[in-house]
Structures are given as C-alpha cells and as structure tokens.
Amino acid sequence: MGLRVDLDLKSLVRTVPDYPKPGIMFRDVTTLLKDASGFKSCVERLAEPFRTAGVDAVIGIEARGFILGGAVADRLGTGFVPFRKKGKLPWSTVGQDYELEYGTDTIEVHEDGIGAGERILIVDDLIATGGTAEAAIKLVERMNGVTVGAAFVIDLPDLGGAKKIQQMGVPCYSLIAFEGH
Numbered sequence: 001m002g003l004r005v006d007l008d009l010k011s012l013v014r015t016v017p018d019y020p021k022p023g024i025m026f027r028d029v030t031t032l033l034k035d036a037s038g039f040k041s042c043v044e045r046l047a048e049p050f051r052t053a054g055v056d057a058v059i060g061i062e063a064r065g066f067i068l069g070g071a072v073a074d075r076l077g078t079g080f081v082p083f084r085k086k087g088k089l090p091w092s093t094v095g096q097d098y099e100l101e102y103g104t105d106t107i108e109v110h111e112d113g114i115g116a117g118e119r120i121l122i123v124d125d126l127i128a129t130g131g132t133a134e135a136a137i138k139l140v141e142r143m144n145g146v147t148v149g150a151a152f153v154i155d156l157p158d159l160g161g162a163k164k165i166q167q168m169g170v171p172c173y174s175l176i177a178f179e180g181h
Helices: 030-034 035-049 064-076 131-142 161-169
Strands: 013-017 025-028 057-061 079-085 091-102 103-110 119-127 146-155 172-177
Touching: 030 035, 030 064, 035 064, 035 146, 035 172, 057 064, 057 131, 064 079, 064 119, 091 131, 103 161, 119 131, 119 161, 131 146, 131 161, 146 161, 161 172
Parallel strands: 057 079, 057 119, 119 146, 146 172
Antiparallel strands: 013 025, 079 103, 091 103
C-alpha cells in the first residue's frame, strides 16, 4: 500500500461542536487514525519533511501525540520519548509548566529521556495556541537537546500557535488547517 497523496485527510477528521464547552469545534483525529489509508498517509506526511533532518528522537505529547509520534519515530528509524502530564512517569523527571486558559499545567519527561545535543522532533495531533508545544520546546532546551521541528496533523491558525513556534526558531509543519477555534 503506497502513499496516496490525493487522500483528503481533512475529510477523515470528525468535528464535534460545543465540546468541551459551547462555542468550541473539537477536531477529533480518532476517525482519521481508524482509517488505515488515512493513518498511513498521515504518518508518512508527518515524517517526510524531517527524513533528512538528522532526527535522533521523536517526542510525542500526551496523549494522541503518543500514537502519532511513535509511528513517526518508527518511520524515521529513531527512538520515541513520551512527554506526559505531571505525575504519570514512574522515574525521576524534569518538568515544564505552561499556561492554560484557566491556570497552569506541567509536562514531564524522564531525566534521561533526552541527551545533550540530541536532535528532537516534536509531534502532536493539533496545535492551537501553542502553549503545550512551547513548553515541550523549552523542556527540550532545558535538557540541552535541539528541537529540529514540530509536526502536527491539524493547525488552528486563527489561534496563532504555529506562528508562535516559528517565532521561537522552530520549523512548524502541519498537514491540514481548520478555521476558528
């Protein structure tokens, strides 16, 4: 089964209105992941721009980033490192706080998850305001790694996250975009 570049990934994403609160159009990638051709095409397209970037490891951000990041790591022939919510990893961790709409949260990685100088690709399903991706980049930097890029299935450009990541000097790549929130 080869890459189908004509496959419309956007049509495979389910939109759930008013979730998790009124006015939000939730973009659900589980329908894309369920479609074998869609999932394969998605992983190939996420990996392709970074095939020659010398990636040492792929970071996946909890939770859908685990699914996508693991598959992209396999495609690139690299290791996979999970970035989890605070308190979910079983060993010594390093964490990074980030702002939410109401309050803060923390992502963590095992203290030996990223080595000095390692070239890291960050993968997640969606970029909105960019807060989580920004925290991931800062955490990679704190561990003396180098973020070579960030790849997302979906960009919500009206919320400015991709632009924020690019302004940090990190190439930001997404497969599809949806207007609005």
